[in-house]
Amino acid sequence: MKTIALNTQQAPPISVPLRFFSAAPLFLLLAALILLSGAGNPFADMRSPALLAATHCITLGFIAMIMLGAMQQILPVVIVSPMPASRLTAWLTFLPLISGALLLPAGFMLGKPVLLNLAWPLLGLAFITFIIASLISLARSPAYNATKTALLLSILALSGAIALGMLLAHGYANGSQLPYAKLSASHIMLSLGGWVLLLIIGVSYQVVPMFQLTPSYPEWLGIGLTPAIFIVLALNLLSVLFEFRPQWVVIAGQSMFWFLAGCFAVATLILQNKRRRRVADATLSFFRMGMMALLCAALFALATLIFPAIDRFVTLSAIFFMLGFAMSLINGMLYKIVPFLVWFHLYRGGVKRGVPNMKEIIPEHWMWRHLWLHRCTMLAALFAPWWNAAAWLVSLGLLLQGMLLGYALITAISVYRGTLKRLGENLL
Amino acid sequence: MCANLTHELDVRGLQPPEPFELIIGALQTLPAGACLHVHIHREPYPLYEVLLDGGYDWQTTELEDGSFSIRISYNP
Numbered sequence: 394m395k396t397i398a399l400n401t402q403q404a405p406p407i408s409v410p411l412r413f414f415s416a417a418p419l420f421l422l423l424a425a426l427i428l429l430s431g432a433g434n435p436f437a438d439m440r441s442p443a444l445l446a447a448t449h450c451i452t453l454g455f456i457a458m459i460m461l462g463a464m465q466q467i468l469p470v471v472i473v474s475p476m477p478a479s480r481l482t483a484w485l486t487f488l489p490l491i492s493g494a495l496l497l498p499a500g501f502m503l504g505k506p507v508l509l510n511l512a513w514p515l516l517g518l519a520f521i522t523f524i525i526a527s528l529i530s531l532a533r534s535p536a537y538n539a540t541k542t543a544l545l546l547s548i549l550a551l552s553g554a555i556a557l558g559m560l561l562a563h564g565y566a567n568g569s570q571l572p573y574a575k576l577s578a579s580h581i582m583l584s585l586g587g588w589v590l591l592l593i594i595g596v597s598y599q600v601v602p603m604f605q606l607t608p609s610y611p612e613w614l615g616i617g618l619t620p621a622i623f624i625v626l627a628l629n630l631l632s633v634l635f636e637f638r639p640q641w642v643v644i645a646g647q648s649m650f651w652f653l654a655g656c657f658a659v660a661t662l663i664l665q666n667k668r669r670r671r672v673a674d675a676t677l678s679f680f681r682m683g684m685m686a687l688l689c690a691a692l693f694a695l696a697t698l699i700f701p702a703i704d705r706f707v708t709l710s711a712i713f714f715m716l717g718f719a720m721s722l723i724n725g726m727l728y729k730i731v732p733f734l735v736w737f738h739l740y741r742g743g744v745k746r747g748v749p750n751m752k753e754i755i756p757e758h759w760m761w762r763h764l765w766l767h768r769c770t771m772l773a774a775l776f777a778p779w780w781n782a783a784a785w786l787v788s789l790g791l792l793l794q795g796m797l798l799g800y801a802l803i804t805a806i807s808v809y810r811g812t813l814k815r816l817g818e819n820l821l
Numbered sequence: 822m823c824a825n826l827t828h829e830l831d832v833r834g835l836q837p838p839e840p841f842e843l844i845i846g847a848l849q850t851l852p853a854g855a856c857l858h859v860h861i862h863r864e865p866y867p868l869y870e871v872l873l874d875g876g877y878d879w880q881t882t883e884l885e886d887g888s889f890s891i892r893i894s895y896n897p
């Protein structure tokens with residue numbers, strides 16, 4: 394599969410993605426504080442208010458915040474089509490997302506329906522704005538490649554996930570009679586298995602060969618993988634919503650999904666093993682860790698199918714998917730993209746002296762520290778559902794990671810602002 | 822397009838954003854009237870934007886092996 398040449402001529406102002414990126418670490422801190430404040434072990438019960446609140450802090454405030462910000466940067470680059478009215482779209486996405494991502498976990502934690510009733514329309518506004526803007530961008534794009542297909546499918550999955558999420562939050566707030574277990578399972582499936590996984594796969598098709606100097610993904614994989622995942626996801630969704638029997642159909646569907654997700658992880662690890670330059674790179678190590686965590690998430694999910702009585706394997710699979718897979722990749726991408734964006738935007742307007750070296754924008758030893766901290770967090774996560782001390786360590790790890798990532802991003806923004814000031818230019 | 826002086830820079834196989842950094846570094850020390858001839862494994866679109874803003878001219882040729890040859894000169 395050929396990697397397309399990146400085009401940054403239609404990229405939005407640097408303030409658009411940085412606004413989303415710099416808000417995200419705050420939600421890691423918040424998630425950690427929620428987990429630490431709960432009585433007992435929040436990882437022991439998937440339905441505990443603390444775990445529900447912390448999970449939404451991470452999925453909405455961290456993962457979605459960064460993915461929505463990154464998409465506004467990525468769309469013009471990989472499909473040559475910017476978001477319509479990029480500044481307005483960014484504000485209409487950012488403000489309701491940050492408000493909703495604060496109100497929803499607060500509603501879960503405090504058990505206040507009014508907070509949930511405020512949260513779901515705000516989150517709906519943020520995501521519906523984003524979905525409409527993305528679909529317009531995709532429709533206008535002249536590109537035709539595997540990344541575009543993956544982005545489209547991930548947006549479709551996000552639409553379903555958001556509709557179900559709004560329905561669930563409204564239902565919880567107003568005490569409506571709804572099939573909560575089925576709807577929650579479908580919401581998780583579409584948001585993590587659909588939106589997050591498909592988007593990461595689509596973006597990886599471009600960034601892994603480009604940034605890590607690996608061969609391209611095989612063409613058959615690029616063409617077939619994301620549609621196959623989407624179809625399996627749709628069938629699994631139907632089997633959950635309409636309670637298909639016999640049970641082996643459900644097991645086959647779930648196994649197929651994790652097999653396909655595992656194919657992506659294995660293909661990426663093989664490509665990384667064939668990279669042209671074998672130099673140590675923290676962002677690459679974050680990616681490798683993410684792929685290994687995806688394989689672990691698959692193993693834990695399959696273990697749940699074999700040992701349905703041990704429901705804590707489900708928790709482990711979710712933790713390894715969200716923290717191990719999605720968060721690792723997001724960290725890796727941020728540490729690669731943010732210094733480049735700062736550096737590139739400092740050179741807009743011409744080649745000039747006085748712009749710092751790219752390695753000075755976020756010091757590399759901070760990235761390695763973050764990687765080791767993340768590895769330790771995931772090691773503790775292996776035992777978190779059973780051992781209270783490990784659960785406490787996971788929370789502490791998230792807290793420190795939020796601080797470290799926040800510090801790194803603030804450093805990058807300070808370098809940008811300081812350099813512009815020194816060069817006597819206006820802030821963009 | 823430029824005086825006899827041509828500086829060569831081969832950034833093939835380097836991990837992004839190293840090629841971009843090296844090219845910008847070379848342009849900053851390029852003597853007046855000289856050309857920079859870059860050999861790179863991928864067409865560097867972000868660079869073009871910086872070159873355009875900085876008043877540079879460039880000519881890109883795709884080579885048979887899929888790499889690119891770019892000749893850059895300052896044209897204020």
